[in-house]
Amino acid sequence: xxxxVKKRQLSDKVILMDIExxxxxxxxxxxxxxxVKANEKGERIPLTVCDYNRDAGTVTIVFxxxxxxxxxxxxxxxxxxxxxxxxxxxxxxxxxxxxxxxLKDKKILFVGGGLGIAPVYPQVKWLHxxxxxxDSVIGARNADLLILREEMEAVxxxxxxxxDDGSIGQKGLVTDVIKQLVTEQGKKYDLCVTIGPxxxxxxxxxLTKELGIPTVASMNPIMVDGTGMCGACRLTVGDExxxxxxxxxxxxxxxxxxxxxMKRQQIYxxxxxREMLKILEGDTHHGGCGYCGxxx
Amino acid sequence: MDMFKKIPVSEQEPKVRATNFGEVCYGYTKEExxxxxxxxxxxxxxxxxxxxxxxxDIPAFIQEISSENFEKAAEIIAESSALPxxxxxxxxxxxxxxxxxxxxxxxxPVSIGKLERFVADWARENGIVPKVTAEKLNxxxxxxxxxxxxxxxxGDLAKLGYDVTIFEALHEPGGVLLYGxxxxxxxxxxxxxxxxxxxxxxxxxxxxxxxxxxxxxIDELMNEEGFDAVFIGSGAGLPSFMGIPxxxxxxxxxxxxxxxxxxxxxxxxxxxxxxIESGKIVCVVGGGNVAMxxxxxxxxxxxxxxxxxxxxxxxxxxxxxxxxxxxxxxxxFNLLTNPKEIIADENGWxxxxxxxxxELGEPDESxxxxxxxxxxxxxxxxCNTVIMSLGTSPNPLIKNTTDGLETNKRGCITATExxxxxSRPGVFAGGDAVTGAATVILAMEAGRAGARxxxxxxxxxx
Numbered sequence: 001x002x003x004x005v006k007k008r009q010l011s012d013k014v015i016l017m018d019i020e021x022x023x024x025x026x027x028x029x030x031x032x033x034x035x036v037k038a039n040e041k042g043e044r045i046p047l048t049v050c051d052y053n054r055d056a057g058t059v060t061i062v063f064x065x066x067x068x069x070x071x072x073x074x075x076x077x078x079x080x081x082x083x084x085x086x087x088x089x090x091x092x093x094x095x096x097x098x099x100x101x102x103l104k105d106k107k108i109l110f111v112g113g114g115l116g117i118a119p120v121y122p123q124v125k126w127l128h129x130x131x132x133x134x135d136s137v138i139g140a141r142n143a144d145l146l147i148l149r150e151e152m153e154a155v156x157x158x159x160x161x162x163x164d165d166g167s168i169g170q171k172g173l174v175t176d177v178i179k180q181l182v183t184e185q186g187k188k189y190d191l192c193v194t195i196g197p198x199x200x201x202x203x204x205x206x207l208t209k210e211l212g213i214p215t216v217a218s219m220n221p222i223m224v225d226g227t228g229m230c231g232a233c234r235l236t237v238g239d240e241x242x243x244x245x246x247x248x249x250x251x252x253x254x255x256x257x258x259x260x261x262m263k264r265q266q267i268y269x270x271x272x273x274r275e276m277l278k279i280l281e282g283d284t285h286h287g288g289c290g291y292c293g294x295x296x
Numbered sequence: 297m298d299m300f301k302k303i304p305v306s307e308q309e310p311k312v313r314a315t316n317f318g319e320v321c322y323g324y325t326k327e328e329x330x331x332x333x334x335x336x337x338x339x340x341x342x343x344x345x346x347x348x349x350x351x352x353d354i355p356a357f358i359q360e361i362s363s364e365n366f367e368k369a370a371e372i373i374a375e376s377s378a379l380p381x382x383x384x385x386x387x388x389x390x391x392x393x394x395x396x397x398x399x400x401x402x403x404x405p406v407s408i409g410k411l412e413r414f415v416a417d418w419a420r421e422n423g424i425v426p427k428v429t430a431e432k433l434n435x436x437x438x439x440x441x442x443x444x445x446x447x448x449x450x451g452d453l454a455k456l457g458y459d460v461t462i463f464e465a466l467h468e469p470g471g472v473l474l475y476g477x478x479x480x481x482x483x484x485x486x487x488x489x490x491x492x493x494x495x496x497x498x499x500x501x502x503x504x505x506x507x508x509x510x511x512x513x514i515d516e517l518m519n520e521e522g523f524d525a526v527f528i529g530s531g532a533g534l535p536s537f538m539g540i541p542x543x544x545x546x547x548x549x550x551x552x553x554x555x556x557x558x559x560x561x562x563x564x565x566x567x568x569x570x571x572i573e574s575g576k577i578v579c580v581v582g583g584g585n586v587a588m589x590x591x592x593x594x595x596x597x598x599x600x601x602x603x604x605x606x607x608x609x610x611x612x613x614x615x616x617x618x619x620x621x622x623x624x625x626x627x628x629f630n631l632l633t634n635p636k637e638i639i640a641d642e643n644g645w646x647x648x649x650x651x652x653x654x655e656l657g658e659p660d661e662s663x664x665x666x667x668x669x670x671x672x673x674x675x676x677x678x679c680n681t682v683i684m685s686l687g688t689s690p691n692p693l694i695k696n697t698t699d700g701l702e703t704n705k706r707g708c709i710t711a712t713e714x715x716x717x718x719s720r721p722g723v724f725a726g727g728d729a730v731t732g733a734a735t736v737i738l739a740m741e742a743g744r745a746g747a748r749x750x751x752x753x754x755x756x757x758x
């Protein structure tokens with residue numbers, strides 16, 4: 001059992017939690033992920049590590065209550081326990097493995113969108129703590145949905161913000177900001193790291209390819225075990241089939257087949273929708289999902 | 297009674313069982329078991345014991361059944377096997393104990409597997425628990441993986457007095473017994489979990505949610521966590537795919553994913569949250585026991601199921617009993633057929649599989665006749681789901697994080713057969729992690745060998 005020691009609502013549907021998991025907290029690094037399962041009957045859900053405190057033995061996760069299982073996660077409160085919490089899984093970001101001295105000469109750009117800002121944060125924080133400067137672009141639909149702005153501000157050299165409606169920062173997309181930084185302000189970047197919705201990462205990668213900036217994207221596909229057993233998370237990178245769980249989750253963004261990956265995200269959407277109805281309707285659920293038979 | 301024939305065992309009707317996940321085989325009643333036990337010739341030079349990978353004293357336990365001394369029969373089995381209720385169900389007895397049974401020279405061999413199962417079930421139902429007699433030794437052993445190899449190794453070491461902790465990567469112990477073999481062949485709550493509980497009653501501790509190679513390394517186990525020896529029984533969990541076009545389409549699954557969703561995550565039960573997709577028509581590619589398990593699972597989830605296999609029926613690697621059960625239940629076999637491409641619709645979902653007919657040519661290095669494509673014989677099978685059941689290989693997580701641990705080119709850990717010794721002092725290994733995908737009983741044999749090796753090592757290094 002894994003105790004929820006802190007719960008913080010970051011926006012309407014985004015929740016941050018610190019989970020007590022000493023062994024994971026001792027080991028995990030930015031870029032890696034964990035698998036969380038709420039209760040005995042729960043689903044195993046992969047979530048990227050968003051921060052950790054080795055002394056306190058806690059790992060920070062951030063999730064959006066968009067499906068059945070994340071909705072269920074969100075109903076747990078401080079002091080409650082999740083049944084299972086396992087990790088760290090996947091490979092750490094290459095940035096945290098490389099010698100910090102060689103990184104000091106590089107200009108690195110981080111691009112986080114929506115929930116993706118959460119896993120960008122520990123990478124930027126790591127670099128900041130190791131004296132490596134970097135710029136960050138974060139985006140969301142509007143100001144209310146923009147998470148971790150203050151935290152990102154504290155660790156980024158320059159923080160740029162884009163929202164769809166312009167309620168904070170610049171009106172437009174993160175790609176508009178990247179374009180301005182590079183083509184108008186003449187900034188040069190040696191590397192871009194992007195994490196966010198698949199469609200955003202696709203367009204960021206298309207743009208950075210044009211601009212000639214090597215780019216890493218972090219993938220979070222459907223998984224079961226997270227250790228290479230199920231193959232659900234497979235994706236095409238260049239000519240190769242890769243498992244996001246053991247080969248990634250970070251890959252060369254210019255080689256990822258995003259269109260295929262987006263289709264694969266949809267595999268369990270119908271089943272998920274039915275389950276979601278059950279939890280949202282609670283005791284009033286009488287088979288509106290057209291599937292469970294309701295009161296029968 | 298015909299002494300040349302086995303006492304038949306009752307089974308759930310094929311048509312009925314094709315729609316549920318209840319166990320197929322009901323097992324012997326007390327009366328049937330005693331009758332069947334009477335067929336044993338109690339050979340002096342019993343070949344069945346040699347045929348059994350863990351050398352159970354088979355004639356001895358069968359004699360105890362004859363005299364209705366079931367508790368004694370259970371004790372005899374327990375000396376050699378920690379998982380008799382599992383083995384009685386999933387061992388390939390026809391190629392082991394029953395394969396060499398003298399009774400089988402004329403007529404059918406003694407139904408040793410069903411008798412073992414009877415004894416194990418009787419013991420469980422009557423609350424018989426294994427006894428621990430050894431004095432506690434102040435030596436700590438870590439076992440990686442709680443499948444058949446790990447459980448056997450841990451059980452044997454606990455009986456010798458060692459302090460044993462099993463580390464399991466998943467959230468429940470059991471390994472392939474839990475995630476791989478389906479409920480209708482191996483019931484979880486009634487058979488697997490009680491057998492794991494019995495291993496725990498020997499004093500074995502099990503820590504779930506710990507991935508060796510990630511959460512902890514072998515070096516940390518030995519240098520920081522105070523373990524004197526380690527046994528690696530981490531299995532062969534990595535699925536293979538064919539590498540044909542369309543294989544990443546929605547609706548193509550590894551058998552591992554399909555079975556794990558259903559067995560470990562219990563997707564077939566409506567109150568569990570993990571979803572599973574089993575389309576109207578399902579093609580399972582492969583002919584092994586895992587392919588049969590996947591096919592029969594899809595059938596029970598309501599699909600029409602085809603097994604697509606590139607050789608003929610004679611070469612099917614699955615146990616005859618499994619093929620027979622699958623056919624009885626209505627699985628369609630497309631033999632001498634090999635997939636070429638998976639066809640998807642505009643949304644990326646599988647809508648068919650292009651296959652080619654095969655014929656058998658000259659024998660290959662495995663001794664089986666090599667399947668060769670018949671030119672121009674391609675055709676399309678309409679289907680919505682494809683399950684790839686092409687075998688598995690060991691997970692590289694441990695290999696990649698343990699310096700000095702030798703592996704072969706297939707990624708299998710190098711270990712001696714008799715003691716499980718690896719290239720690293722104090723580190724032993726066995727089961728699928730060493731051999732590549734094999735059977736439960738062979739993993740158990742390797743678990744016993746590993747326990748022997750660890751006992752020798754820790755006695756010498758005292």
